[in-house]
Amino acid sequence: MEAIQPDPRIEKAVRLLNEDSSRTLADLASDCFLSISRLSHLFKARTGHTLGNFRRNCRFQAATKMLATTDMSIKQIAYALGYHHTSSFVRAFEIHVGVSPCGYRDYGIRGHSTAVAADKDQATLSTTKAGFARTPA
Numbered sequence: 001m002e003a004i005q006p007d008p009r010i011e012k013a014v015r016l017l018n019e020d021s022s023r024t025l026a027d028l029a030s031d032c033f034l035s036i037s038r039l040s041h042l043f044k045a046r047t048g049h050t051l052g053n054f055r056r057n058c059r060f061q062a063a064t065k066m067l068a069t070t071d072m073s074i075k076q077i078a079y080a081l082g083y084h085h086t087s088s089f090v091r092a093f094e095i096h097v098g099v100s101p102c103g104y105r106d107y108g109i110r111g112h113s114t115a116v117a118a119d120k121d122q123a124t125l126s127t128t129k130a131g132f133a134r135t136p137a
Contacts, residue, residue, distance in 0.1 A: 009034060010046045021058035022082030060096045067105045074101045
């Protein structure tokens with residue numbers, strides 16, 4: 001069996017999304033000197049995960065952290081993560097996390113920090129095929 005060599009372009013994409021999950025796929029592909037479709041194909045082949053899902057997980061991990069640790073408004077968090085409409089962020093958050101951003105914040109304020117840990121575990125991407133891992137921020 002042939003070992004899969006790490007691809008520096010994919011490692012760069014993971015690093016860039018870990019640093020700024022609001023980055024668009026077009027910007028990410030450009031920074032990796034690839035087209036969006038080629039980056040998406042290579043990412044899936046190397047990690048077994050889609051680029052869009054990885055980006056989404058990065059965004060919601062950042063959102064749960066901001067909700068638990070800052071006093072930023074939901075609108076500010078949505079914009080910081082690259083959403084142009086708060087309603088789109090709220091809808092996507094509810095689907096991904098299973099509770100509204102306000103509900104998540106209320107849950108965290110009551111001292112249930114395990115919710116943040118659970119979301120970090122959910123958002124963790126182990127990409128052993130490529131030899132790197134998504135680590136919590």
